[in-house]
Amino acid sequence: MYPLQVVSLLCWVALAHGNNAIYVNTNTQNNKHVDEAITEWGSDWYYAICSVMGTTAIGIMAASYMKPRSERIFFYMCAAICTTASIAYYAMGSNLGWTPIDNEWVRSIAGVNGRNREIFYVRYIDWFITTPLLLLDLLLTAGLPWPSILWTIFLDLVMIITGLVGFYAVGCVAMIGIFYELAIVARANARRLGADVHRVFMICGVLTLFIWLLYPVSWGLCEGGNVITPNDEAIFYGCLDFIAKPVFSIALIIGHWKINPARLGLSIMSGEERAEQLLEKNDGPDGQTNGVQTNGGQHGNGDI
Numbered sequence: 001m002y003p004l005q006v007v008s009l010l011c012w013v014a015l016a017h018g019n020n021a022i023y024v025n026t027n028t029q030n031n032k033h034v035d036e037a038i039t040e041w042g043s044d045w046y047y048a049i050c051s052v053m054g055t056t057a058i059g060i061m062a063a064s065y066m067k068p069r070s071e072r073i074f075f076y077m078c079a080a081i082c083t084t085a086s087i088a089y090y091a092m093g094s095n096l097g098w099t100p101i102d103n104e105w106v107r108s109i110a111g112v113n114g115r116n117r118e119i120f121y122v123r124y125i126d127w128f129i130t131t132p133l134l135l136l137d138l139l140l141t142a143g144l145p146w147p148s149i150l151w152t153i154f155l156d157l158v159m160i161i162t163g164l165v166g167f168y169a170v171g172c173v174a175m176i177g178i179f180y181e182l183a184i185v186a187r188a189n190a191r192r193l194g195a196d197v198h199r200v201f202m203i204c205g206v207l208t209l210f211i212w213l214l215y216p217v218s219w220g221l222c223e224g225g226n227v228i229t230p231n232d233e234a235i236f237y238g239c240l241d242f243i244a245k246p247v248f249s250i251a252l253i254i255g256h257w258k259i260n261p262a263r264l265g266l267s268i269m270s271g272e273e274r275a276e277q278l279l280e281k282n283d284g285p286d287g288q289t290n291g292v293q294t295n296g297g298q299h300g301n302g303d304i
Contacts, residue, residue, distance in 0.1 A: 124160060
């Protein structure tokens with residue numbers, strides 16, 4: 001069967017059966033019903049973002065085969081980011097990976113006037129995996145030393161976990177620390193590596209800083225303050241994640257296309273390349289390698 005026929009068949013099946021995920025996976029978890037939850041429209045939106053994430057990951061992996069394995073580190077990290085996000089969005093579209101949380105702020109507006117709200121913890125699992133990879137992309141581009149990288153990733157994990165448990169102020173302090181490392185320390189280091197590296201870092205770094213500034217706003221309007229509905233939450237977070245992951249990944253891959261990772265201190269060699277390097281290093285005069293004649297004859301330092 002040709003690929004076009006397969007796609008047509010899948011589309012026909014989808015249209016014929018529709019999206020019944022929220023009816024299969026109902027709004028009851030742990031014997032507790034949730035008042036504020038996504039509708040079929042919200043599920044459709046999550047599935048749409050899932051498709052974008054998955055398609056981007058496949059495209060990045062396909063593009064990686066145009067490079068030798070030793071130069072694919074940024075391809076693999078970006079593909080991992082989009083793959084993880086695709087799985088998370090599939091779970092949310094399927095109305096899975098959530099728990100009901102009682103609202104601290106009960107509104108009088110329809111859609112946010114329930115006693116509890118659907119909170120997708122799978123989103124935080126996604127961020128726990130993908131945001132360190134995003135930071136790795138940027139910090140390795142800037143050529144920062146590993147102690148600085150590990151410290152920044154620690155701050156990132158603090159930010160994610162405190163966001164999950166509701167320690168909003170602590171999460172914002174951790175975010176300020178991340179922004180300092182990116183905007184001050186990493187930017188200065190990237191400038192020393194050349195104009196092309198600095199340009200890639202600035203494009204992807206500024207994009208990341210701007211989008212990440214909006215996540216606390218989204219948190220405050222959604223699970224924090226219960227201001228907007230779960231469907232609106234899906235749109236807000238979906239747009240942010242679309243820019244922070246697929247758009248970021250494509251921009252980073254394009255920017256790195258002509259940059260050798262070895263310039264960034266990422267000298268990654270395959271087994272064959274290491275063997276060739278050792279052979280060249282150990283080659284002595286007259287074709288001898290560590291006392292071994294490569295053109296036949298004497299082996300070792302003495303006679304056999």
